Amino acid sequence: MMIRTPTTLGLMHPQATNPQDMKNISQHIFDQLVHYLKYASSAYTPVCPRPNGSTLITHFSDPVAGIVEGFVARDASRKELVLALRGSASFADILLDTQVQLVPLVSPGVSVPHGVRVHAGFLTAWNSVSVQVLAILAEQLLLHEDIQTIVTSGHSMGGSLATLSAVSAKQRFPQCRVMSYSYGAPRTGNKAFAEFFNESLGEDVFRVVHTYDGYLLTCRL
Numbered sequence: 001m002m003i004r005t006p007t008t009l010g011l012m013h014p015q016a017t018n019p020q021d022m023k024n025i026s027q028h029i030f031d032q033l034v035h036y037l038k039y040a041s042s043a044y045t046p047v048c049p050r051p052n053g054s055t056l057i058t059h060f061s062d063p064v065a066g067i068v069e070g071f072v073a074r075d076a077s078r079k080e081l082v083l084a085l086r087g088s089a090s091f092a093d094i095l096l097d098t099q100v101q102l103v104p105l106v107s108p109g110v111s112v113p114h115g116v117r118v119h120a121g122f123l124t125a126w127n128s129v130s131v132q133v134l135a136i137l138a139e140q141l142l143l144h145e146d147i148q149t150i151v152t153s154g155h156s157m158g159g160s161l162a163t164l165s166a167v168s169a170k171q172r173f174p175q176c177r178v179m180s181y182s183y184g185a186p187r188t189g190n191k192a193f194a195e196f197f198n199e200s201l202g203e204d205v206f207r208v209v210h211t212y213d214g215y216l217l218t219c220r221l
Helices: 019-024 027-042 091-097 120-127 130-143 157-172 191-204
Strands: 010-012 055-061 069-075 080-085 102-104 117-119 149-155 177-183 205-209
Touching: 027 080, 027 149, 027 157, 027 177, 027 205, 055 130, 069 130, 080 130, 080 157, 102 120, 117 120, 117 191, 120 157, 130 157, 149 157, 157 177, 157 191, 157 205, 177 191, 191 205
Parallel strands: 080 149, 149 177, 177 205
Antiparallel strands: 010 205, 055 069, 069 080, 102 117
């Protein structure tokens, strides 16, 4: 189900083909979109001790340039870990966004079909923190055996990073349900990537966009 609207938010589900499917969005789905948007928003805050009311596990950033930042939180009531990634917030981030060349998806622990290609800048950014983030998630899953779900969330560049991180989490932690919510994110990869991503996560991924946002076309599928 894919939904686009000319209003502030368009809701796009990976299986969507008809804009009129917007009518099928339930109150539950809308509430979930708002819920995980709060995590994406919190990723812009330097210190957020209780993101969306959850327990903050740790902040993280890439060790070299500090371009990629985010945090991992645990929601005990929902039995889930949430990985939130910050969007573009500096000139360096914008330069990273403009690295639109498509390259093979090569990331630690990830195996994809031939022909899958993604935005070079976003892949470089995710790979700069992927080992660190996956180690944090693995540790939390060992400490809290009741955790059943991993959710990734991000806005703008962070939305594309959330998409890539969901691929990594799905393959690294097959015992967990992996969900992904992106807001105002550009296209992350080519058609082969979109098909692979949708097949991997199915109906557990949502992309929220403004219909006429030209930034979303930065990386064409």
